[in-house]
Amino acid sequence: MNILIIGKKSKLGKEFEKLFKKLGFFYFSTDIEVLDISDKKSMKDFFSAKNNFTHIINCAAYNNVDRAEIENEECFKVNKNAPIIIAEYAKKMGAVFVAYSTDFVFDGEKKDPYIEEDNVNPLSIYGKSKSEMETEVLKKYKKSFVIRTSWLFGEGGENFNTQVMNWSKDNNILKIVDDQISAPTYAKDLAYFSWKLIQTEKYGLYHITNNGEASKYEQAEYLLNKLKWNGKLKRAKTEEFNLSAKRPEYSKLSSIKIEKLLNEKIPEWKDAIDRFLIEIENK
Numbered sequence: 001m002n003i004l005i006i007g008k009k010s011k012l013g014k015e016f017e018k019l020f021k022k023l024g025f026f027y028f029s030t031d032i033e034v035l036d037i038s039d040k041k042s043m044k045d046f047f048s049a050k051n052n053f054t055h056i057i058n059c060a061a062y063n064n065v066d067r068a069e070i071e072n073e074e075c076f077k078v079n080k081n082a083p084i085i086i087a088e089y090a091k092k093m094g095a096v097f098v099a100y101s102t103d104f105v106f107d108g109e110k111k112d113p114y115i116e117e118d119n120v121n122p123l124s125i126y127g128k129s130k131s132e133m134e135t136e137v138l139k140k141y142k143k144s145f146v147i148r149t150s151w152l153f154g155e156g157g158e159n160f161n162t163q164v165m166n167w168s169k170d171n172n173i174l175k176i177v178d179d180q181i182s183a184p185t186y187a188k189d190l191a192y193f194s195w196k197l198i199q200t201e202k203y204g205l206y207h208i209t210n211n212g213e214a215s216k217y218e219q220a221e222y223l224l225n226k227l228k229w230n231g232k233l234k235r236a237k238t239e240e241f242n243l244s245a246k247r248p249e250y251s252k253l254s255s256i257k258i259e260k261l262l263n264e265k266i267p268e269w270k271d272a273i274d275r276f277l278i279e280i281e282n283k
Helices: 011-023 040-049 072-093 125-140 160-170 187-200 216-226 256-262 269-281
Strands: 003-006 027-030 055-058 096-102 144-149 173-177 204-207 232-236
Touching (some): 011 027, 011 187, 055 072, 096 187, 125 144, 125 204, 204 256
Parallel strands (some): 003 027, 096 144, 144 204
C-alpha cells in the first residue's frame, strides 16, 4: 500500500497522517510547496515522477467561502478542475481516488437531513465549485469516493471552534448566528470513517458528519460552557453580518448510508467537541 495525502497542513490531512502512522501504513503527504494543485504543470511534474500510488486522498481545497465570490476562478481551479485532473492521474495508475465536498452544495430549503440522492442547488461560488466537481469526478473515474462533510474542525488551521475560543478571550459579549444549522464534524472522525469506507471499495458518493445537529449559536454555547466562559452569548441572524456568500439555513447531512454499510455509528458532535478540547489541552 502506498498512499498519497494531498494537503498535509489541512485539518483532515493532519488526521490522516496520524491515522496512518498509528496503523503503520506507508504514506507520502504533500503541501503546496511540493504539489500545487492550482498549477497544471506542478501536477504533471509531480505525477510524472511519482506514479505508483495505491490511494490518492485529496484534502486540499479552496475554503474561503466569502472570498470565493470574488476569486471565483481560483476557487474553481482548486475545488473543481484540480480534482478532475487528479482523478485522471489516479485512473492511469489504478489508484483509488478520494475527494471531499460540502453541505454547501444544498440550498438549505429542506427540513430534514439531506441524503446523497437529494438534488443539489448551491447558493455560493464555493458550493457550485464543489457540486460540479462531484459530478465530474464520479463520471471520470469509477474507483472514486466523493465524501461530503460539514462544519469541519480539528487541529491545524482556523475553524469555527478556534474562532469562538479566540473571540471569547478578548470579548465579554459574543453575537453568534442561530439561523445556520448543520452538523459540526471532527476531522479525526472524518479521517477514521473515510478510511473504513475506502476499504469497502464500494465507490460513489457518501455523507460523513458527526451525529446530531446544531446551529452555530448552539455549537458556540456548548463550547463556551465547556470552557467555563463567563461572558454573555447573544443570538444573531446571518443577514446582520453582511457576508458576501449566501449560506444554506439548514444543511444537515444524513450519514445513514455509511453507517449501514459499516455497521457502525458515528459519534455525536458534542462528544467530538469534548475530545477535541482534550486534544488541544494535551498539546
